[in-house]
Amino acid sequence: MSKKYYQLAPDLTxxxxxxxxxxxxxxHGYIDHELAIADMMKYHDAGFTTWDLADxxxxxxxxxxxxxxxxxxxxxxxxxxxxxxxxxxxxxxGRITRPIVNESIERSLRRMNVSSLDLLQFHWWDYxxxxxxxxxxxLSDLRxxxxxxxxxxxxxDTEHVQTMIDSDLPIVSxxxxxxxxxxxxxxxxxxFCLEHNINLLAYxxxxxxxxxxxxxxxxxxxxxxxxxxxxxxxxxxIDAWGGWNLFQELLLTLKRIAQKHNVNIAxxxxxxxxxKSAVAGIIIGVRLGIVDHRNSNAQVFNFSLDKSDCNDIxxxxxxxxxxxxxxxxxxxxxx
Ligand SMILES: NC(=O)c1ccc[n+]([C@@H]2O[C@H](COP(=O)([O-])OP(=O)(O)OC[C@H]3O[C@@H](n4cnc5c(N)ncnc54)[C@H](OP(=O)(O)O)[C@@H]3O)[C@@H](O)[C@H]2O)c1
Numbered sequence: 109m110s111k112k113y114y115q116l117a118p119d120l121t122x123x124x125x126x127x128x129x130x131x132x133x134x135x136h137g138y139i140d141h142e143l144a145i146a147d148m149m150k151y152h153d154a155g156f157t158t159w160d161l162a163d164x165x166x167x168x169x170x171x172x173x174x175x176x177x178x179x180x181x182x183x184x185x186x187x188x189x190x191x192x193x194x195x196x197x198x199x200x201x202g203r204i205t206r207p208i209v210n211e212s213i214e215r216s217l218r219r220m221n222v223s224s225l226d227l228l229q230f231h232w233w234d235y236x237x238x239x240x241x242x243x244x245x246x247l248s249d250l251r252x253x254x255x256x257x258x259x260x261x262x263x264x265d266t267e268h269v270q271t272m273i274d275s276d277l278p279i280v281s282x283x284x285x286x287x288x289x290x291x292x293x294x295x296x297x298x299x300f301c302l303e304h305n306i307n308l309l310a311y312x313x314x315x316x317x318x319x320x321x322x323x324x325x326x327x328x329x330x331x332x333x334x335x336x337x338x339x340x341x342x343x344x345x346i347d348a349w350g351g352w353n354l355f356q357e358l359l360l361t362l363k364r365i366a367q368k369h370n371v372n373i374a375x376x377x378x379x380x381x382x383x384k385s386a387v388a389g390i391i392i393g394v395r396l397g398i399v400d401h402r403n404s405n406a407q408v409f410n411f412s413l414d415k416s417d418c419n420d421i422x423x424x425x426x427x428x429x430x431x432x433x434x435x436x437x438x439x440x441x442x443x
Contacts, residue, residue, distance in 0.1 A: 112155060112409045114388050116307055117258050117280055120226055122192050123158040124382060125405055127151055128311060128393040133166035135337035136395050141167075143397030148175040149182075151394070152191070154402050160283070160309070160391045162196035162229075163216055169195060171396075173221035193220060194227040194309070196262055196283075197247075201232075204239040209246035213255060229260040229283050229309075233442065235268060244277045260309075263439030266296040273304055281388065284438040286310035286381055288319070288358065288421060289349040295432045298386045307388035310381050314392060315342035319377040324359045328352035338393055348435065350428035358424045365420065369411045374401070378408045380421060 116122050127148075132139045148171065151157075161168035172193045179187050197212055216225060230247060232240040250256045260281035261269060272279050282301070286293045286308065293308060301308055314320065316338035323329075334340045346355045362373045369376070378390050392405060435441050 116192075116227070116388055120192060120258060120280075122194070122389050123156050124389045125156060125378070125408060126158045126160045126194070126309065126389045126391040127156055128391040129159055129161040129165050129168040129171070129396075130338070131336075131393045131395045132168050132171060133164070136393075137336070137398050139167075139395070140397045141171075144171060145175055145178055147394075147396040147400065149179065150400070151402065152179065152187075154406065156402065156405075157190045158192045158194065158389070160194050160311075162198055162231075163212065164196075164198045169216055169219035173219050176221045192226045193222070194229060194260070195220065195225060196229040196231055198231040199243065201234045201237050202239070204243040204246070206246050206249075209243060209250070213247075213250055217255070224254055225256045227258045227260050227280065228256045229262040229281070231262045231442075232264070235443065240268075241271070241275065241277075244272060244275075248277055263442050265437035265439050266300045267437070269297075269300060269304075269306065279304075279306055281307040281309055282438070283309040283311060283391070285312040285345075285441070286384070286387070287313045287315055287345075288362075288377055288380055288425065289315065289355075289428065290345055290431050291425070292432045292435065293386075293438055294384075295437070297438050298384070301386040306386070308386045309389050309391055310387055311391040311393075312338075312342060312345070313381045313390045314374045314377050315345065316340075316393070317374075318342050318346065318355075319359070319362065320374045321363070321372060324363055324373065325356070336395075345431075348429065349431060354424070354427055357427075358421070361420050361424050365413065365417045368417070369413075371407045371411055372404060374404065375407045375411070376413065376417075376421075378405065379411065379413055380418065382408065383413065 113121050114124050195216055247259050251259050258280040262283035284293055362376045366373050366376045382390050
């Protein structure tokens with residue numbers, strides 16, 4: 109058994125399964141606005157009260173604003189305290205000035221209908237452009253003023269998180285891809301996070317849905333058969349990791365473990381990463397108003413994997429390529 113909620117900071121509690129909103133940005137089917145907001149209410153009622161979003165995820169920040177308005181009207185203002193909304197700022201590479209930072213954060217505040225951001229996760233495309241240090245400094249100033257409660261990062265590698273820490277820029281979290289097949293964080297990032305008390309928020313842990321019964325025993329799908337951007341993205345990751353046949357062997361192993369615990373493959377994949385050191389939460393993408401896996405994903409909190417389960421999973425993975433060697437550290441796939 110494991111706890112459903114986690115204290116990311118004294119004033120910031122998150123649900124350990126975070127609703128990922130990249131899916132509303134396009135490439136994941138038509139999102140009906142009304143149905144989406146109604147679905148957000150259902151996630152909230154089921155206790156999935158934390159949202160991961162970004163300024164660049166289409167209408168995601170507006171959805172948070174409208175959802176907050178709807179929730180407070182229907183169920184009372186006190187319900188708003190249960191929500192945590194973790195947004196990102198993903199600026200275009202270029203010179204970063206204080207007014208640019210202030211305007212971007214003000215836009216997110218307005219869109220999300222909040223007076224302060226719970227967590228602002230900063231992404232930077234190009235380490236050769238040194239303005240990321242200025243950006244972090246200005247974001248830290250906004251945190252000191254209470255406009256941002258906490259500053260985090262996304263897709264930063266260990267070396268550059270180290271630079272932040274050396275410059276006395278405190279970081280609460282780093283959001284990175286982390287799954288049974290993509291274990292790059294284990295090489296450098298997790299040891300570093302443990303030493304410096306930084307939390308990891310993991311995404312891609314169910315590989316866009318490929319880690320599920322739906323793909324067990326199936327022939328290798330072509331890219332055209334994969335109808336969402338995230339399925340295509342993680343299929344490429346599987347190809348780099350070891351290919352479809354090895355992935356089938358992994359799915360078979362996960363299925364056997366799932367049956368033992370009376371859960372499903374996605375639950376085992378999520379549970380495995382949730383139990384890893386430094387991992388505060390797993391972000392699972394939600395296609396609002398289209399399909400929901402709420403009941404399924406709630407099972408993650410009702411069981412634990414034992415040592416033999418983990419050994420069996422790890423034994424399959426020893427046959428794979430080492431993605432740290434193939435791709436590099438966390439976030440290197442974006443650079
Ligand atoms: N910082 C970054 O650069 C970055 C990058 C990627 C993602 N993210 C964040 O992380 C979130 C999640 O990552 P992701 O979208 O890449 O991938 P993901 O969470 O691995 O995949 C989401 C998909 O998995 C399927 N799924 C979820 N629960 C399931 C279950 N219990 N059984 C079977 N299938 C299940 C659903 O597919 P169907 O809807 O098709 O059923 C869902 O749309 C994003 O929404 C975003 O917030 C951040």
